[in-house]
Amino acid sequence: MAKKILSKSKKTRYIFVIGGVMSSVGKGVTTSSIGRILISKGYKVAIVKCEMYINIDAGTIRPTEHGEVFVGVDGIEADQDLGNYERFTGNLSKSENYITQGQIYLEVIRRERNLEYGGEDVEVIPDIPNEIIRRLRIVERKQNPDFIIVEIGGTVGEYQDLLFLEAARMLHLRNPELVQFVLVSYLPIPKTVGEMKTKPTQYAARTLNSAGIEPDFIVCRSEFPLDKKRKDKLSLLCNLEPQDIISAPDANSIYEVPLILEKDDFGNKILKKFGLNRELLDLKEWRKIVAKIKNSKKPLNIALVGKYFSTGDYTLSDSYISVVESIKHASWQNHRYPRLHWINSEDFERNPRSITRLAKMDGILVPGGFGKRGIEGIIMAIRYARENQIPYFGLCYGMQLAIIEFARNVCKIKDANSTEINRDTKYPVIDVMKEQKKNLEEKNFGATMRLGNYPAKIKKGTLAYASYASTGPVMERHRHRYEVNNGFRSELEKNGMVFSGIYTKKDLVEIAELNKKIHPWFLGTQFHPEFNSRPGDPQPLFDGFVKACIKRVSKS
Numbered sequence: 001m002a003k004k005i006l007s008k009s010k011k012t013r014y015i016f017v018i019g020g021v022m023s024s025v026g027k028g029v030t031t032s033s034i035g036r037i038l039i040s041k042g043y044k045v046a047i048v049k050c051e052m053y054i055n056i057d058a059g060t061i062r063p064t065e066h067g068e069v070f071v072g073v074d075g076i077e078a079d080q081d082l083g084n085y086e087r088f089t090g091n092l093s094k095s096e097n098y099i100t101q102g103q104i105y106l107e108v109i110r111r112e113r114n115l116e117y118g119g120e121d122v123e124v125i126p127d128i129p130n131e132i133i134r135r136l137r138i139v140e141r142k143q144n145p146d147f148i149i150v151e152i153g154g155t156v157g158e159y160q161d162l163l164f165l166e167a168a169r170m171l172h173l174r175n176p177e178l179v180q181f182v183l184v185s186y187l188p189i190p191k192t193v194g195e196m197k198t199k200p201t202q203y204a205a206r207t208l209n210s211a212g213i214e215p216d217f218i219v220c221r222s223e224f225p226l227d228k229k230r231k232d233k234l235s236l237l238c239n240l241e242p243q244d245i246i247s248a249p250d251a252n253s254i255y256e257v258p259l260i261l262e263k264d265d266f267g268n269k270i271l272k273k274f275g276l277n278r279e280l281l282d283l284k285e286w287r288k289i290v291a292k293i294k295n296s297k298k299p300l301n302i303a304l305v306g307k308y309f310s311t312g313d314y315t316l317s318d319s320y321i322s323v324v325e326s327i328k329h330a331s332w333q334n335h336r337y338p339r340l341h342w343i344n345s346e347d348f349e350r351n352p353r354s355i356t357r358l359a360k361m362d363g364i365l366v367p368g369g370f371g372k373r374g375i376e377g378i379i380m381a382i383r384y385a386r387e388n389q390i391p392y393f394g395l396c397y398g399m400q401l402a403i404i405e406f407a408r409n410v411c412k413i414k415d416a417n418s419t420e421i422n423r424d425t426k427y428p429v430i431d432v433m434k435e436q437k438k439n440l441e442e443k444n445f446g447a448t449m450r451l452g453n454y455p456a457k458i459k460k461g462t463l464a465y466a467s468y469a470s471t472g473p474v475m476e477r478h479r480h481r482y483e484v485n486n487g488f489r490s491e492l493e494k495n496g497m498v499f500s501g502i503y504t505k506k507d508l509v510e511i512a513e514l515n516k517k518i519h520p521w522f523l524g525t526q527f528h529p530e531f532n533s534r535p536g537d538p539q540p541l542f543d544g545f546v547k548a549c550i551k552r553v554s555k556s
């Protein structure tokens with residue numbers, strides 16, 4: 001994409017995206033969609049997530065609590081929203097794209113201890129917002145974008161949001177022509193009333209006003225499009241032009257959202273307010289992706305076996321959002337519609353005979369995870385996939401457990417295990433790395449795993465090689481403490497396991513698969529391939545897995 005327009009004027013423009021009324025209404029998708037639209041108009045965009053919590057990163061938060069931990073290429077453990085940013089913009093996430101309140105306070109206090117404030121009082125205002133602004137300037141310097149879109153976590157009115165809003169207000173005060181605000185709000189349609197209500201959005205806009213911020217746009221999320229009457233009403237009461245009220249009704253797929261926002265010509269309206277020229281939009285490729293999604297009607301049944309799947313009565317697909325999106329991308333690309341079956345592995349432990357429900361599946365996937373709970377049930381599922389020739393894809397823990405299963409049931413190393421599960425196992429086929437042992441002993445858990453990008457050398461003639469054939473050097477993201485124990489490699493290989501991807505610098509296993517003569521498609525990765533999948537450009541191994549699932553369907 002041409003990066004033509006703003007290179008003349010070096011100034012970076014800011015778009016702050018702020019939530020109103022309630023969470024989970026698609027603020028992250030709106031942010032990502034604005035990014036896609038501006039990129040499609042030829043601009044360079046960076047997206048930053050500002051997170052309210054005091055955690056330094058998302059690495060120490062339970063996935064059932066806050067969704068998936070998304071890993072940036074440099075190893076930052078971040079909020080799942082960064083995954084959407086990547087999937088919509090193609091930009092790779094780095095540490096500077098993720099700011100938490102904890103990082104901000106830590107840095108201010110570090111500087112205070114170093115006497116860097118020259119004996120002055122260090123105060124919440126302005127020192128905390130100033131540090132937030134300094135962090136945004138780092139994104140300007142390092143990524144040199146035309147626009148920085150900043151998503152502020154949480155909802156306006158939350159006490160914890162205030163300092164980020166304050167930073168946004170201060171930035172606007174210094175350069176009003178370079179800063180815009182988008183309020184993403186929700187308009188409920190109460191069943192008993194049957195009418196779309198604007199009042200909560202009015203309150204949200206007022207609350208934003210009380211933080212010294214006037215929204216330039218309100219993106220109205222609702223079940224249906226907004227009618228003229230409501231646009232006029234919000235315009236009058238929230239103090240903006242009717243055309244700046246953007247309608248964002250529910251979409252079948254999140255990937256339709258850029259097209260929906262463009263129905264209201266959102267991109268050009270943003271450009272106009274910045275004093276920039278209208279630009280023709282090239283969402284041609286994007287439209288093709290959406291058309292593919294709509295045309296994918298044949299189902300593919302894929303079982304996801306693991307834990308972290310439920311909270312109360314609800315399935316928490318958010319804990320594995322990148323895995324789910326990767327399966328979708330690969331399925332759509334192959335004209336299939338994925339039907340996901342979330343299976344709690346503890347069900348198999350309680351009722352071993354229920355394992356046969358896997359027979360109906362076209363493929364089985366075990367995603368990443370930690371700890372002991374539900375492990376034996378997962379191993380039962382992997383065994384079933386192996387013995388019944390069902391395509392199997394294991395991600396990180398899913399690969400480690402596949403190796404344990406193979407060692408126990410094929411190589412007859414009966415008590416084979418990971419030291420994560422049994423510290424005293426005699427046969428640690430998966431073991432903690434030396435440098436990690438120290439971290440565990442010292443309870444030094446934050447940001448100490450093997451994290452971020454590492455290269456893998458792929459062995460010719462393997463499933464992995466067939467999948468990666470048309471890509472360049474293989475570079476994938478990691479987040480784990482344990483590794484395949486090289487002491488057992490030759491025994492595993494003798495029995496038909498192939499180590500098809502290696503991080504050669506340290507001789508670590510990156511990909512393990514079964515010889516094609518034994519099984520049609522059985523492969524696990526030590527890394528997390530799900531972070532590198534895009535709509536219209538699926539991650540190669542997911543594509544390989546889905547193709548194998550399709551082959552199984554056509555055979556059965």
Ligand code: GLN
Nearest residue numbers: 368369396397480481482
């Ligand atoms: N618990 C395993 C490890 O730390 C796997 C981690 C994961 O699946 N991300 O090595």
